[in-house]
Amino acid sequence: MTRVCIFGLGFVGLPLALSFAMRGCQVTGVDVDKSLVEDLNNGITHHLESYGDKSIQEILRDELASGRFQATLDCTKALRECNNIVVTVGIPVEDGRHDLSPVTSVCRSISQGLKPGDLVIIRSTVIPGTTRSVILPILEESGLKAGQDFFLAYSSERIAEGKAFYEFENMPAAVSGINDISTERAHELISIVTKAPITRGSQMEVVEAAKVMENVSRDVDIAMSQEFARFARALGIDIFEVIKVANTHQRVNLLTPGPGVGGYCLPNALYYLLPKAQEMGVELPLLTTARQINDSVPALVANLALRNLTVPPRQAVLAVLGIAMKDYSNDDRISPARDVIEHLLQAGCTVKAFDPAVPSRYPFKVDSLEDAVKGAHGILVLARQNGIDYQNLALLRESLVGPNPFIVDTKNIYSRPEVESYGLKLETL
Numbered sequence: 463m464t465r466v467c468i469f470g471l472g473f474v475g476l477p478l479a480l481s482f483a484m485r486g487c488q489v490t491g492v493d494v495d496k497s498l499v500e501d502l503n504n505g506i507t508h509h510l511e512s513y514g515d516k517s518i519q520e521i522l523r524d525e526l527a528s529g530r531f532q533a534t535l536d537c538t539k540a541l542r543e544c545n546n547i548v549v550t551v552g553i554p555v556e557d558g559r560h561d562l563s564p565v566t567s568v569c570r571s572i573s574q575g576l577k578p579g580d581l582v583i584i585r586s587t588v589i590p591g592t593t594r595s596v597i598l599p600i601l602e603e604s605g606l607k608a609g610q611d612f613f614l615a616y617s618s619e620r621i622a623e624g625k626a627f628y629e630f631e632n633m634p635a636a637v638s639g640i641n642d643i644s645t646e647r648a649h650e651l652i653s654i655v656t657k658a659p660i661t662r663g664s665q666m667e668v669v670e671a672a673k674v675m676e677n678v679s680r681d682v683d684i685a686m687s688q689e690f691a692r693f694a695r696a697l698g699i700d701i702f703e704v705i706k707v708a709n710t711h712q713r714v715n716l717l718t719p720g721p722g723v724g725g726y727c728l729p730n731a732l733y734y735l736l737p738k739a740q741e742m743g744v745e746l747p748l749l750t751t752a753r754q755i756n757d758s759v760p761a762l763v764a765n766l767a768l769r770n771l772t773v774p775p776r777q778a779v780l781a782v783l784g785i786a787m788k789d790y791s792n793d794d795r796i797s798p799a800r801d802v803i804e805h806l807l808q809a810g811c812t813v814k815a816f817d818p819a820v821p822s823r824y825p826f827k828v829d830s831l832e833d834a835v836k837g838a839h840g841i842l843v844l845a846r847q848n849g850i851d852y853q854n855l856a857l858l859r860e861s862l863v864g865p866n867p868f869i870v871d872t873k874n875i876y877s878r879p880e881v882e883s884y885g886l887k888l889e890t891l
């Protein structure tokens with residue numbers, strides 16, 4: 463039986479661990495978050511993933527019952543019992559500066575329990591060069607030599623939250639090891655879950671850089687659409703329709719604008735490149751500008767609401783629908799919706815935000831659509847979410863107050879004639 467140990471049981475690590483378990487592997491998930499480990503061992507997760515007709519909650523309970531999955535804080539015991547180690551711990555970015563410490567700390571723990579013959583695969587998104595120049599020396603503190611006594615590879619993680627099980631299986635993957643045998647060992651392990659082609663990169667740095675470039679390219683594409691949205695708006699045409707028409711071109715695939723760019727992956731990508739680029743004397747003006755454009759969008763969205771107020775902001779109540787960092791997600795880390803809310807709060811408004819998928823607690827969060835919209839002067843739609851009845855325009859109209867009830871729609875949910883037929887004003891990007 464293949465034994466796998468997954469370090470980090472977050473949005474990537476948990477569904478990945480369960481994907482191995484579902485295919486018959488014996489999987490131990492290691493995390494430093496005590497309450498998360500307890501919840502998982504009790505069959506509790508807030509993630510919104512599914513595979514076939516089973517939710518991640520059902521899969522988790524099934525795999526706990528089968529004995530093929532367990533979560534633990536005990537890294538030493540986990541390492542003693544397995545020889546395939548996968549790291550999915552992230553590199554957070556704060557104020558534009560990345561923090562390698564979660565990755566270095568997990569690698570130090572692994573180094574203490576590393577055994578001859580072990581395989582270590584890094585699946586975290588990293589600063590290109592990290593696996594060789596940072597992780598390898600830490601793992602070799604074990605006294606074992608990489609590529610000889612143990613095997614080391616980098617394989618990028620490309621899943622989107624909400625589609626994790628499907629994309630682990632069907633998204634083409636890429637892998638590269640410190641030497642051929644490491645690449646082959648990693649390829650073999652990944653093939654248990656991934657049925658799509660797995661490209662072997664010639665160097666780990668290539669696969670690491672490709673992953674960051676994938677993320678940056680989406681950030682740049684969205685910035686371009688955001689900028690074009692301003693042009694379309696001034697011209698009096700609908701940016702979403704423009705993009706729909708442009709995308710009928712077979713070699714064009716434009717991304718849509720929204721309230722900003724959120725999540726762990728895209729906004730962080732530039733900051734994985736900048737320090738290295740500065741060190742090497744390389745400038746990245748396009749990528750830097752794209753990030754600035756995307757960073758500026760939440761303030762613009764907040765202003766779309768503020769300029770429609772007929773009362774001073776301090777007397778205004780605004781309803782926000784959707785707090786998640788993207789549609790149909792429970793993840794509100796680096797969420798543009800939260801940035802929009804922050805701008806509204808700073809302007810002095812009262813905000814009532816509803817998002818049934820996001821478990822985080824905030825003083826501005828309410829428990830129902832009715833609570834959010836009742837007595838509000840306007841509504842901002844910042845993420846699509848199951849469980850929000852956006853189309854209940856009768857409810858929205860009767861709940862809003864003031865002479866200029868309005869909806870700021872960043873998600874292209876509403877048709878203008880319909881919204882206006884209810885006496886509501888529609889603001890779009």
Ligand SMILES: NC(=O)c1ccc[n+]([C@@H]2O[C@H](COP(=O)([O-])OP(=O)(O)OC[C@H]3O[C@@H](n4cnc5c(N)ncnc54)[C@H](O)[C@@H]3O)[C@@H](O)[C@H]2O)c1
Nearest residue numbers: 470471472473474493494495550552564568586587619623
């Ligand atoms: N979230 C995504 O959709 C996605 C997609 C592709 C790639 N990635 C990349 O995958 C990595 C993980 O992202 P995520 O969204 O799952 O992050 P996450 O924050 O949801 O999960 C990381 C987990 O690692 C745990 N952790 C931190 N330090 C640890 C340690 N020393 N030992 C064990 N566990 C530790 C944390 O407690 C947390 O549960 C990141 O590099 C991210 O960029 C994420």
